[in-house]
Amino acid sequence: CEDCGKSLIGECKLHGPLIRAKDRVIPSRARLTLPHYLTLRVLELRAGNQQILGVFAKKVIQKRTQFGPYVGQLSTKLTCYDESRLVLQVLKDGGKYFLDTPNEDCGNWMMFVRLARNQEEQTLVAYQHCGEVYFTTVKPIEPHTELKVWYAADYAKFMEASAVFIKEESDVSPLPPVAKEPVDSWICSNCGSTFATFALLESHQCIHKDRV
Numbered sequence: 001c002e003d004c005g006k007s008l009i010g011e012c013k014l015h016g017p018l019i020r021a022k023d024r025v026i027p028s029r030a031r032l033t034l035p036h037y038l039t040l041r042v043l044e045l046r047a048g049n050q051q052i053l054g055v056f057a058k059k060v061i062q063k064r065t066q067f068g069p070y071v072g073q074l075s076t077k078l079t080c081y082d083e084s085r086l087v088l089q090v091l092k093d094g095g096k097y098f099l100d101t102p103n104e105d106c107g108n109w110m111m112f113v114r115l116a117r118n119q120e121e122q123t124l125v126a127y128q129h130c131g132e133v134y135f136t137t138v139k140p141i142e143p144h145t146e147l148k149v150w151y152a153a154d155y156a157k158f159m160e161a162s163a164v165f166i167k168e169e170s171d172v173s174p175l176p177p178v179a180k181e182p183v184d185s186w187i188c189s190n191c192g193s194t195f196a197t198f199a200l201l202e203s204h205q206c207i208h209k210d211r212v
Helices: 153-158 198-211
Strands: 038-046 050-057 073-075 089-092 095-100 124-129 132-137 148-151
Antiparallel strands (some): 073 095, 124 132
């Protein structure tokens, strides 16, 4: 204590405790990598102040927009499992490794993207390219819409998971119906049957003559 000039274990009984100033909280590496047109929202607060986060668009994001690569630690075992997030693996040097993110300083913002539960809410597809995992939008994402991801078809096989297929919008407009030319119909005077050509009618009438 500088007031009484003594070295004390703990607080000074005469002058009381020191006023402690806290350091400014620095965002994690994962939060700092978030693109400016995306934002994190707290969706749920669980026990121990555990936040369930989601990634939302702040502006329209075009279809075929690529994000990545996904940042994580290569590991043979998954140390951090969250049922709301995708489990990701990559093939490197002939080995299959998990992309593990035990904390927010070990990954980038893509670790916050939640998995899609069905085809309708899926906005991203995850796939592996050159030993890295990327997310790409499969349809335009409107503002205030949450980004949700599932495996691409080939990557789903690699991950031994089921594939969710997004119905692509067809860029080809249907051809207009072809107008059919009017066809003269030839009617048999004996039985009322109609024929497209006079030759068919004649052959039909021949049958009637044979019967007579």
